[in-house]
Amino acid sequence: MERPQQQTGDTPRKKTGCGYLYLTDLSHTEYPEIFIRLGKTGGCPAAFLSALAKVSSLALRAGVKKEDLVRIWKDIRCPNPMWDGPVHVLSCPDAIAKMLEDSDSK
Numbered sequence: 001m002e003r004p005q006q007q008t009g010d011t012p013r014k015k016t017g018c019g020y021l022y023l024t025d026l027s028h029t030e031y032p033e034i035f036i037r038l039g040k041t042g043g044c045p046a047a048f049l050s051a052l053a054k055v056s057s058l059a060l061r062a063g064v065k066k067e068d069l070v071r072i073w074k075d076i077r078c079p080n081p082m083w084d085g086p087v088h089v090l091s092c093p094d095a096i097a098k099m100l101e102d103s104d105s106k
Helices: 043-061 066-073 092-104
Strands: 013-016 019-025 034-038 082-084 087-089
Touching (some): 013 092, 034 043
Antiparallel strands (some): 013 019, 013 082, 019 034, 082 087
C-alpha cells in the first residue's frame, strides 16, 4: 500500500500529566495512520508516543480494528492522572483511547 502525498484530518488536543497531547486520527482514510505529539518536545514520553503511533498505524493497515486499540489502551494508569475539563485522563494511552472514541462520535 502506497502512502498518498497528502491526507487531511483533525488534530484535537487533550491535557495529560505529561503535557498537552495532540492526536491526528487518519484511521478512516485509504492509508490509515495515527500521529501523536506532545506539546513538550523530546524526552522519553515523546519517543514512546512516536513509537506507539507508528505501531498503531501499522496495526490499522494490517486490519486491526480501531476499537481494539481503544479497548487495550483505555483505563491504563500512570502516576500523573489529570483532569481535562470534565474528563479524567489517567495516562497518555488513556487520552489516546478517549480521543479515538471522540473522533468516531463525530
